[in-house]
Each structure stands twice: as C-alpha cells, then as structure tokens.
Amino acid sequence: MTVVELAAVSKRYRRGSETVHALEAASVTVAEGELVGLVGPSGSGKTTLLNLVCGWEEPDEGEVRWGSEVEGRADRWEELAIVPQALGLVEELTVRENASLPLRFPSTREPADVDDVLDRLGLTELAHRPSTGTSLGEQQRTAIARALVARPVMLVADEPTAHQNAGWARALLGEMRMVCQQGGAVLVATHDRELLSSMDRVVLLHDGRVVA
Numbered sequence: 001m002t003v004v005e006l007a008a009v010s011k012r013y014r015r016g017s018e019t020v021h022a023l024e025a026a027s028v029t030v031a032e033g034e035l036v037g038l039v040g041p042s043g044s045g046k047t048t049l050l051n052l053v054c055g056w057e058e059p060d061e062g063e064v065r066w067g068s069e070v071e072g073r074a075d076r077w078e079e080l081a082i083v084p085q086a087l088g089l090v091e092e093l094t095v096r097e098n099a100s101l102p103l104r105f106p107s108t109r110e111p112a113d114v115d116d117v118l119d120r121l122g123l124t125e126l127a128h129r130p131s132t133g134t135s136l137g138e139q140q141r142t143a144i145a146r147a148l149v150a151r152p153v154m155l156v157a158d159e160p161t162a163h164q165n166a167g168w169a170r171a172l173l174g175e176m177r178m179v180c181q182q183g184g185a186v187l188v189a190t191h192d193r194e195l196l197s198s199m200d201r202v203v204l205l206h207d208g209r210v211v212a
Contacts, residue, residue: 002065003030003153003184004064005028006059006063008027008061009062009064010025011023023049023209024207024208025209028049031185033181034185036185036187036202036203037195038188038202039190039196043207044205046158046189046205047085047189048208050158050189053156054082078107078108080156081152082156082157083140083143083155083157087142089143091130092130093130094130095126095129095131096115096118096128099114099123099149100146102146102149111150115127120171121142121172140160140163144157144172148179155176155179155184155185155186157186157188159190159191160190161190161192
C-alpha cells in the first residue's frame with residue numbers, strides 16, 4: 001500500500017529577478033514497508049522534496065498524496081514523524097522531555113515507551129540532562145528518539161547519521177528498518193554510502209528532476 005506519493009511535483013522560488021526551479025515534475029512513491037534513500041548533489045532539490053512530504057511547503061504544480069487521504073482519513077499529522085537536519089530540540093527541556101514531546105499531543109496512535117527508546121539509543125544515563133548539555137551526536141539521537149516515540153507510519157529523516165560513528169549509524173539503520181517491519185515507511189536524505197547500500201530503493205535527484 002502506498003504511504004505517500006509525490007505526483008509530478010514542481011516547486012519554484014524567486015531569487016531577486018531570477019526564478020529557481022527547485023523541483024521539476026518529480027515523482028516519488030514510498031510504499032508500506034519500504035526504506036527509501038534520497039540522494040543528489042547540493043542544490044538538487046532533496047530538501048525541497050522533503051519539505052513537500054512534511055507539508056512545510058506546497059507544490060506549485062503536481063500533488064502530494066497520502067494513503068490515508070485516499071482512504072478518506074485526515075490523520076496525516078498523526079502518521080508523520082520528522083528528523084530535520086537542524087534537529088529542532090527544545091533547549092529548555094531535558095533529553096527525556098524532548099523525546100516525550102509526542103505524548104503531549106492527542107493521537108489515536110499508541111506511542112512507543114519513551115524509556116525503552118532512550119535505552120536503545122544509548123540515552124538512558126543522559127535522560128535528565130538538558131539537551132544542550134549533550135554532544136551533537138547525542139542530540140541527533142534525541143531527535144530520532146522523539147520521532148520513534150510517535151510510532152509513525154511515515155518517518156522522514158534528513159542526514160540522520162551525519163553526527164554518528166559507524167556503530168551508532170548501524171544502530172539507527174536498525175531502528176529505521178524496525179519502523180518498516182512494523183508496517184511503516186521511511187524516506188531518508190543522506191550522503192552516507194553505507195546507509196544507502198542498505199536501502200530498499202535509492203532515488204537520485206539532479207537539477208530538481210528524478211533521474212534514477
């Protein structure tokens with residue numbers, strides 16, 4: 001079953017007198033159980049494509065379709081969890097409080113156990129430390145923990161292993177694979193060659209177009 005489909009989406013921006021074509025008629029489908037990689041050089045449109053999936057931007061042309069919308073359910077935001085490259089942690093909160101943020105919002109989905117997720121990501125001993133008092137790699141895993149606690153149908157991650165050593169990168173791959181095994185799907189923008197080699201499919205963007 002399709003989780004999300006981008007159907008011939010185009011997105012353009014104004015840069016002074018110039019029009020930048022960030023995406024041109026790009027089509028990508030992510031199905032239930034799939035771990036899909038997104039790769040391309042800087043400026044190829046990866047971030048724009050992720051922003052469209054996340055609903056942070058709207059396409060100028062084409063459509064972003066969700067499986068739940070096709071089935072008549074309006075629960076896109078319950079189904080989606082995002083790990084942005086900027087991480088988006090709340091500095092005033094502890095590691096555990098950041099990971100627990102999905103619990104503050106009403107949802108029909110059963111969340112994962114926060115302490116179990118923190119333990120799997122090596123964050124138990126840091127749980128009550130302010131997020132700013134941890135390393136960048138630990139902050140990144142906190143952002144990933146927050147996404148996993150939501151038990152998403154669709155997990156979108158931008159360079160999720162950028163600050164991890166090889167061991168933790170493999171552990172995070174295992175967590176993403178678990179999302180897929182539980183009936184979800186994962187879309188990852190990454191330059192990590194080892195991570196890409198473990199994807200079910202890799203989508204290559206160049207100059208805003210899907211070329212492979």
